[in-house]
Amino acid sequence: MPAGSALRFEIQAEDTNTQARCGVVHTAHGTFETPAFFPVATQATVKGILPELVRSVGTQGLLVNSYHLALRPGAEVVAAQGGLHRFMSWPHPLITDSGGFQVFSLGSLVRVSDDAVLFRSHLDGTLIEWSPEHAVRTQQQLGADIIMALDECPPANAPRDVIATAVRRTTAWARRSKHAHRRDDQAIFGIVQGGIYPDLRERSAREITELDFPGYAIGGLSVGESHDEMVQMLDVTAPLLPHERLRYLMGVGEPRDVLEAVARGVDLFDCVLPTRNGRNGQAWTWGGVVRIRNSEHRCSELPLDPTCDCTVCRRFSRAYLRHLFMAGEMLGPILLSLHNLRFFAVFMARIREAIRRGTFARFHQSMTASPLLSKA
Ligand SMILES: [Zn+2]
Missing domain, CATH: 3.20.20.105 (Queuine tRNA-ribosyltransferase-like)
Structure with missing residues (x-):
């Protein structure tokens, strides 16, 4: 060949x-x-x-x-x-x-x-x-x-x-x-x-x-x-x-x-990160990693990420997602995995767009200062 x-x-x-x-x-x-x-x-x-x-x-x-x-x-x-x-x-x-x-x-x-x-x-x-x-x-x-x-x-x-x-x-x-x-x-x-x-x-x-x-x-x-x-x-x-x-x-x-x-x-x-983290109750967001089991989300009406267009963020509150995890419901890991997959797809799309527009160096710099880049 x-x-x-x-x-x-x-x-x-x-x-x-x-x-x-x-x-x-x-x-x-x-x-x-x-x-x-x-x-x-x-x-x-x-x-x-x-x-x-x-x-x-x-x-x-x-x-x-x-x-x-x-x-x-x-x-x-x-x-x-x-x-x-x-x-x-x-x-x-x-x-x-x-x-x-x-x-x-x-x-x-x-x-x-x-x-x-x-x-x-x-x-x-x-x-x-x-x-x-x-x-x-x-x-x-x-x-x-x-x-x-x-x-x-x-x-x-x-x-x-x-x-x-x-x-x-x-x-x-x-x-x-x-x-x-x-x-x-x-x-x-x-x-x-x-x-x-x-x-x-x-x-x-x-x-x-x-x-x-x-x-x-x-x-x-x-x-x-x-x-x-x-x-x-x-x-x-x-x-x-x-x-x-x-x-x-x-x-x-x-x-x-x-x-x-x-x-x-x-x-x-x-x-494996988006799905493994999703199953463990960690969501990647542009504001940093959200640990959905944390008690601060018990009554939260917020979506995982207000800037995300995925079906999970459009329909479900953090309070509901936390409930699924606390109750051991299988939908919880599924929904967080799905959101994380969307997050990574958008992250890569933004990288590609920045390279195409000649703004990658600026994107790189702004990301370095962002809470997103803290380790999960
Ligand atoms: Zn989402």
Whole structure:
């Protein structure tokens, strides 16, 4: 497959003060505008929310976890049902990850070698061998538009020699992943590792880009390092990725992290934050995070966010939403998740608009002073 044939990325505007850019990505299941944020549908569902509602709030695409679907119901089951888009009734862009992150974080590791990762399923203890070829085969069966090469993702505080080994292995695995990939209606991305070591990041970026993928992910961030360390690694890594290719920062979703990454030329993000926070009773608003269980909302007639146009904010008071959470009603987590999805869609739309209008630097500055950028 010639690089980029399943995916076309058009840069439409670039900010003059930062590296921020906006554009459009064409996939086999439609287009999405960048910078884009993809919420996570871990088990091929955005928990509790019908796909048409997920779409209606402006969600452009979703990320699904191969590891979870490979274990249950099995990638072959999804393939027999016509692939992920049909299985989960989401006819829009989809990404699957390689399973690597979950294999290392959820599975009980038995052995990691240059050949493959051997681990036991967190569900039933089954021994599974996860090789680059297996990760690609699984993702081909699932059928997402963007799939990822298998990488080794150690925690941020891992010793330097562990990170160096991960970089070497990630390059070898990227080469094997690319070689194993057959479907010409999906694009496979390479992943840059290197922890918080600038020289290892540089080495990884050089080796992975030499393999000529249609897009590149910056992996191994948001795994326990500080915000400043993440920003420093973006400063080192992003300029080493080809300008005309899509840049994807995996697992990052804090608005302040997204904003700094966009300023450094990142185009795509995925994160569980809007839905996980929503289920936990935290709503993202332009006035800062609202913790709906707090007693101050007991009698509040206010919506979650007076400036939000979502159905939750137009119809329900904080008092009602708090009541749902206190009573353990399932509608509470659903409504807060839905509002948070709308919030993130609008946040990204404002970023794109600012880049197009040449006002991104001002937007960036005004956001830095905003209560929104305080951590959830
Ligand atoms: Zn809302």
